[in-house]
Amino acid sequence: MxxxxxxxxxxxxxxxxxxxxxxxxxxxxxxxxxxxxxxxxxxxxxxxxxxxSKDELLLELARDLLQSFRSDIVSQLDPDDTMPGRLTRAYVRALFTPAEDEAAARKALALITQLMTIPAVAELARLDAEELRRELDADGLPTDVLVLVTAAADGVDSAPLWGASADGPEYRRLGDRLIELTRRPELWNGLPWGEG
Amino acid sequence: MxxxxxxxxxxxxxxxxxxxxxxxxxxxxxxxxxxxxxxxxxxxxxxxxxxxSKDELLLELARDLLQSFRSDIVSQLDPDDTMPGRLTRAYVRALFTPAEDEAAARKALALITQLMTIPAVAELARLDAEELRRELDADGLPTDVLVLVTAAADGVDSAPLWGASADGPEYRRLGDRLIELTRRPELWNGLPWGEG
DNA sequence: GTCTATAAATGGATAGAC
DNA sequence: GTCTATCCATTTATAGAC
Incomplete structure (x- = not known):
């Protein structure tokens, strides 16, 4: 050595x-x-x-970030939660959890976006997103609820990307409410599409 | 000359x-x-x-993109729509409208994200986002509904940024449903937070 | 395992021709 | 109003010392 x-x-x-x-x-x-x-x-x-090379550094960085995002989700899984939608709830919690320190996971997606200009990274991210989507699809929620909840979580998470800030109390509460929505099937009929 | x-x-x-x-x-x-x-x-x-200079080119490009996003929203305003939330509905329609060609509006936000690394652009985008947020706040919807609807629209719009694709039928329908939600106050009580 | 020095390429910007 | 030629700074990557 x-x-x-x-x-x-x-x-x-x-x-x-x-x-x-x-x-x-x-x-x-x-x-x-x-x-x-x-x-x-x-x-x-x-x-x-x-x-x-620089490309290798960036690819490894992307791999590292995707992996750490994954383990963020896993760490948000509630062991006592056995209802359908438990992965979706972990996903929402992961996206809404403010970072412990500034450099950590909170801005990871902004970084990923930068890295996405490298073709190898774009491919890696695409595969990763596809797999996560499959797992969420198998999480037991009706598609309509899943799509609404994940889209809203993604939207909050991505707000800083174009200059908006989503850290007001109304956004902090939205997370809890999205999670509650996945837990209460009786509310799904109250949604615009639940009544037909 | x-x-x-x-x-x-x-x-x-x-x-x-x-x-x-x-x-x-x-x-x-x-x-x-x-x-x-x-x-x-x-x-x-x-x-x-x-x-x-290059920075000037990039700043002008950013200005151009933000402006064209604004006029996208304006062009989606429905003249016959006088209910509260008409700007919010235009916003949702603008974000859900598929790009004419692949290179166009769909990737516009990826471009903005790239440009955001230039400080002058970041400041421009921040001011723009703040103003839009003020206008949406004054659009007549309860904060909770506004936050949910815009977050969901943002989420769908930003999905391609990290490799996901949001062009399935379930996403196309989500737009219609978000708009319907803004139009029907009687549904707001069906949301998780409407009952207390 | 990490450093210095340097090669080789590229990019932003200027000057001035046309 | 646009082009060519060129200068200078920056950057990736290599070679080899310690």
């Missing part, structure tokens, strides 16, 4: 991926490797040792 | 803005001025004559 500085190669990769996320969120995908390296506290040469 | 090629300066600007949109949609904000100029059929020098 070579000369290390008191941390493992894995730690350095993690450091670099986090730095890349932070830099790209703010400056876009065309942020330089130098910026990323500097923020991570390593040199550009050091970065290139861990990620052979 | 200088040497022209059979079109006005305005035409050339339009040509350049369209080309910039097309190129940036596909290659991201770091696409080169050369690429933009080439697609528009002018030289890089020609481009720089019309837009003094």
């Amino acid at each position: 070579g000369r290390t500085v008191g941390r493992s190669a894995e730690d350095t990769r993690r450091l670099l991926l986090d730095a890349a996320g932070e830099v790209i969120r703010n400056r876009g995908v065309h942020a330089s490797l130098d910026d990323v390296a500097r923020l991570a506290g390593v040199s550009k040469g050091g970065l290139i040792y861990h990620f052979a | 200088g040497r022209t090629v059979g079109r006005s300066a305005e035409d050339t600007r339009r040509l350049l803005l369209d080309a910039a949109g097309e190129v940036i949609r596909n290659r991201g904000v770091h696409a080169s001025l050369d690429d933009v100029a080439r697609l528009a059929g002018v030289s890089k020098g020609g481009l720089i004559y019309h837009f003094a």
Whole structure:
């Protein structure tokens, strides 16, 4: 093994991926490797040792983000919840949960959008979205309810992307209400399409 | 006046803005001025004559896109509709209207997201979003209904951003139903929060 | 395992011809 | 009003030292 500085190669990769996320969120995908390296506290040469090219760094970053979004959802699954729609509720909770720190999952989708300009990332995201959609489809809710609830959650989550802010109390309450809607079949008839 | 090629300066600007949109949609904000100029059929020098810098080009492009989104909404206003929520309905219709061609409005938001990495654009978008929100707030719907409906519309509109596609029949129907929801106050009590 | 130095390419912007 | 030529800064990536 070579000369290390008191941390493992894995730690350095993690450091670099986090730095890349932070830099790209703010400056876009065309942020330089130098910026990323500097923020991570390593040199550009050091970065290139861990990620052979910029595209590889960005692809790994995308993979990492998609995976962490997935585990966000899983961590929101309620063990005591056995009703249909439990994955959908976890999805809503994941999207509405404010990030612990600023750099974390909250802005992950804005970052993904930047990364989507790389074809390999776009393909990865498409496959991931398709699989998640299949799992949600199998979650036991009527399609109409599922579509409404996930669309509303997506909308709140994506608001910051075009300059809007969705952190007022009315948005915070919407999450609870969407979850309640998935839990109470008697309300589905009150929706515009439930009566025919 | 200088040497022209059979079109006005305005035409050339339009040509350049369209080309910039097309190129940036596909290659991201770091696409080169050369690429933009080439697609528009002018030289890089020609481009720089019309837009003094790259940032100016991008800012103008953002302004153009926000404006065209605004007129999309206005064009969806129903002159016969005098009920509260008419702007909200126009908003929903605008977001649910499928793009004429693939490259057009459907990807417009992906483009905006790219542009948002430029600070001047981010500020522009923020102001624009705030004003639209004020207008929607004054549209006569209860906050809870407005928030649900606009969030759902935003969600559908933004789905392509992360690889999902929202063009199935279930999504096409959601638009009609959201609009119906804004029109029928008697349904609002059927929503999870309408009963207390 | 990480650094410095540098090669090679590209991009933004200017100057001036036409 | 647009083009060519060119300058300069930036950036990715390589080579090799430590």
